[in-house]
Amino acid sequence: MSQTHLKVKIGPLELKNPVLAASGTFGYGQEYADLIDLNLLGGIVIKGLSIKPMSGNPPPRIVETPCGMLNSIGLANVGLEAFLKEKLPWLRKLNTAVIVNIYGHSTDEYGAVSAGLRGIEGISAIEVNISCPNVETGGMAFGTDPDVAAKVTEEVLKNTDKPVIVKLSPNVTDITAVAKAVEKAGAHGLSLINTLTGMAIDIDTRSPRLANISGGLSGPAIRPVALYMVREVVKVVRIPVIGIGGIINYQDALEFLIAGARAVQVGTANFVNPRATLDIVEGLRKYCEDRKIASIDEIIGSLKGNTQPGE
Amino acid sequence: MIDRETKIIFNRAVAPDTFLMGLWSREIVAGARPGQFVMIKAGLSADPLLRRPFSICAIQGNDVFCILYRVVGRGTKILSRVTEGNRLSVLGPLGRGFDFPKADQKPFIVAGGIGIAPLIFLAQAINSDNLTFMAGYRHKDEIVAMEKFSLSGMEINIATDDGTAGHHGPVTELLEARLDGPDEDRRVVFACGPLPMLERVADLTNDSCIPCQVSLETTMACGLGACLGCAVKAASKETDVYYHVCKDGPVFDVKTLYWGAR
The missing domain is CATH 2.40.30.10 (Translation factors)
Structure with a gap:
């Protein structure tokens, strides 16, 4: 029996399958290399990269919540120079897409990181983080205003030779407004959602469980919210959308693909099951084969009853 | 792995x-x-x-x-x-385990509550009569019987917060009592337990210049060094330098960690 085609395209970026490891949950890939064959992944999205190394927020940084977790890591990362010198040479040997998630504390810094990655071999695309809830400046501040989000996107595009995916925040009144602005600015794709801002309190000490007070909620708890936002965005943009939010198995991934996501990212599930990404790839393949579906393209956007009264 | x-x-x-x-x-x-x-x-x-x-x-x-x-x-x-x-x-x-004591060193193991867990394995591995094991509990009912772990003839001392068994007081008092006297430079300490206990062990060993390794417990998500959730503050002149318990630890040389303003 011929194998189902799992290949998908995110603008100019070709992926061997639609399953990516999400930024911040997979380190620099090497952390998982002893446990899974990274070459079987659609791609890896690297931990958010900034110009200078960042040490992150004070602990405690994580707390478990019902069907999920809050984190306030604070975008700790090795910085551009160390990434190029110490992490990228190893990543280059992989036969999978390497997408570098970037962020800055100003529009200029976004441009500077992008410029630092320009012309560098072994980087398949850039994912622009305008949606991290855990740093005071940068991150989400750029993702809540459509005009600012568009400016950051333009700045990155001006400074890069790579496909640009912009990662959107769900912490907005209307995610479609930001999505449309970013598309208009020229982005090749969108990924959503980043974490939802939340908090947890220790009732014995009456203090926040995170040192940063609030953090980003991830895990299955946010999946229905993410799925809805993906569908809303897919309806209003033409560029490809990557679905993210609480995906832990292939059934979850299928929901996003059916809703119209061209690919998915798996995040928190990597912590629970280091094989989660590969299990999902296998699950998608089997689902298609069992139903004699020749290409995953047939699944993408196949949601029935795709219009509501009034739409 | x-x-x-x-x-x-x-x-x-x-x-x-x-x-x-x-x-x-x-x-x-x-x-x-x-x-x-x-x-x-x-x-x-x-x-x-x-x-x-x-x-x-x-x-x-x-x-x-x-x-x-x-x-x-x-x-x-x-x-x-x-x-x-x-x-x-x-x-x-x-994670990173304990560095074993050298043959001529005198190891002291200091356990607080359930922090005894990694130290039992350490004691098994050191397997020497020269070892002194100190275990602290809140109450005698919490004591984990050591017989089942086929440990050698090491000295085992118990302390309880309420005095229901062994020394009445924190286990760190047992350690403190053994830090003076001859062979000072041969002593080495291994500890695991609640943070206040480890802080006291850090102070005691620091004051006496005794090598000390501690095992830390934190909330973790991945255990692999990917999520960076298990950060602890490093003893560094620069501010905001962190180690990650899952990868850099859970065992640390006590001098590499920040123990608060002292």
Whole structure:
């Protein structure tokens, strides 16, 4: 029996399958290399990269919540120079897409990181983080205003030779407004959602469980919210959308693909099951084969009853 | 390091709310060093979601490793109810273990409460009559009997906060009493327990210039150095330098960590 085609395209970026490891949950890939064959992944999205190394927020940084977790890591990362010198040479040997998630504390810094990655071999695309809830400046501040989000996107595009995916925040009144602005600015794709801002309190000490007070909620708890936002965005943009939010198995991934996501990212599930990404790839393949579906393209956007009264 | 469905050989209460679980894994037994840990998923559902980290507490023969745990929340409650013959998803061995004492050194092991877990494995591995083991508990009922761990003829001292067994007072007082006198420069300390206890051990060993390794416990998500959730502050002239307990630890040289303004 011929194998189902799992290949998908995110603008100019070709992926061997639609399953990516999400930024911040997979380190620099090497952390998982002893446990899974990274070459079987659609791609890896690297931990958010900034110009200078960042040490992150004070602990405690994580707390478990019902069907999920809050984190306030604070975008700790090795910085551009160390990434190029110490992490990228190893990543280059992989036969999978390497997408570098970037962020800055100003529009200029976004441009500077992008410029630092320009012309560098072994980087398949850039994912622009305008949606991290855990740093005071940068991150989400750029993702809540459509005009600012568009400016950051333009700045990155001006400074890069790579496909640009912009990662959107769900912490907005209307995610479609930001999505449309970013598309208009020229982005090749969108990924959503980043974490939802939340908090947890220790009732014995009456203090926040995170040192940063609030953090980003991830895990299955946010999946229905993410799925809805993906569908809303897919309806209003033409560029490809990557679905993210609480995906832990292939059934979850299928929901996003059916809703119209061209690919998915798996995040928190990597912590629970280091094989989660590969299990999902296998699950998608089997689902298609069992139903004699020749290409995953047939699944993408196949949601029935795709219009509501009034739409 | 492996990630496997691992068979439970036994899971029994050894003190109120304290359980010893034996798991069958030749690969983990072969690879484990004292101080290392495993990540275990409690139950199959998404709630609780994350794996829980447990120090490897002992090994039995070539096939069985043990974890010793106290029921403190939903995850450990679920674990306490799983029965022999069932399987749990186990990831490990993980992290950096203890550096062993040199042959001419005099090791002191200082345990606070359930912090005894990695230290039992360490004591097994050191396997010397020269070792002094100090274990502190709140109350005598919490005492974990050491006989079951086939330890050699080492000296074992108990302290309880309420005086119901052994020394009446914190276990660090037992340590303090042994830090003066001859052979000072041969002493070496290994500790695990609640943070206030470790702070006191840090002070005592620092004042006496005695080498000391501590094993830390934190909340963790991945155990692999990917999430960076298990940060602890480093003793560094620069501010905001962090180590990650899962990868840089859980065992640290006490001098490399920040113990608050002192």
